[in-house]
């Protein structure tokens with residue numbers, strides 16, 4: 497069985513919901529995971545903030561306009577009054593539940609309960625629509641099987657066991673529909689898999705039932721080989737290895753949530769990225785295969801800060817690195833790139849919240865300097881060290897760009913450059929020219 501996930505824009509209007517229905521109805525049994533309709537989760541976050549700040553008037557305004565938008569979607573989506581009424585009643589109930597938090601002391605638990613409403617509504621609307629079309633459909637409540645542990649990790653055993661029971665109870669269904677993003681925690685309270693977590697849901701479900709394939713449907717035809725906002729003529733990449741996809745998902749390729757890769761990779765289930773607006777386009781397949789001798793894609797991530805510490809004490813001293821890393825660990829800040837010399841180490845971070853405290857601690861061990869507004873450029877492909885020529889090809893392409901750090905050899909799949917954000921566009925274009933137009937690439 498396949499698992500198909502459709503994101504917020506893919507179910508963002510009545511017409512889009514109809515499109516998704518036409519994609520999923522092909523007589524093959526499948527599980528369909530849906531996000532909330534586009535913009536809904538953001539509005540629910542805004543409403544929660546209003547409750548938190550004791551501003552029920554603004555909350556009411558946001559909620560009312562959200563409700564009105566759904567009234568219009570429902571009006572457009574269904575043919576019969578029976579289904580219009582059914583959908584309307586459910587939607588109003590869900591939003592009344594949201595409003596029920598308006599005059600209470602507001603906690604993070606309440607916010608979590610508010611955030612799940614978007615997915616509950618989108619899946620209900622889709623299930624009703626399919627039912628009206630005469631499709632055999634079963635709505636599986638994610639809150640009954642999707643669960644995380646006390647460490648916020650998916651409870652695979654629980655998920656697998658409870659999901660299989662639900663599937664068994666609804667054996668006749670052609671289409672199973674369930675909510676992305678939402679789950680319960682180890683204590684049974686309502687929780688979520690963090691923003692953008694619907695991809696993760698699909699991957700966890702795929703792993704739990706050993707699916708044949710996990711499909712992530714968005715509105716672009718797969719993972720592109722460079723950023724189409726800055727480079728002309730980018731193309732979708734046909735195939736990526738899980739490791740390559742993991743690098744790209746982190747380094748800015750918004751199409752796939754980074755957490756989605758791991759469960760699929762461990763379970764050995766291919767992930768296919770497809771386009772709702774062009775369902776016949778080939779898209780990108782992510783699997784365990786490794787195409788040798790090929791550079792696949794380039795991605796960039798902005799908002800990076802580089803930190804360098806130089807210390808003569810580092811020379812031949814053991815334990816220096818662990819002291820440095822401990823400081824980052826204390827402030828819960830992860831290091832992305834790292835390069836070292838005998839007397840210094842440079843690191844990059846993407847979360848500068850605790851930068852001042854980190855600098856303060858580092859200064860105890862050496863001279864510290866900082867470069868802000870930096871960008872990591874990541875080149876992904878077969879970069880095994882035995883393959884000669886590929887590092888020089890990429891560094892050649894960067895010949896006219898000032899490079900602050902280079903990282904190579906951390907994996908077999910990437911080479912990364914840290915540059916100023918203002919040089920990003922040029923770097924992406926030069927790399928594309930050299931890597932995708934050069935016959936050697």
Ligand code: ASP
Nearest residue numbers: 531537677691692693694
């Ligand atoms: N609706 C959630 C969000 O907007 C989850 C998702 O769309 O993946 O973050």
Ligand code: MG
Nearest residue numbers: 503504692695
């Ligand atoms: Mg998403």
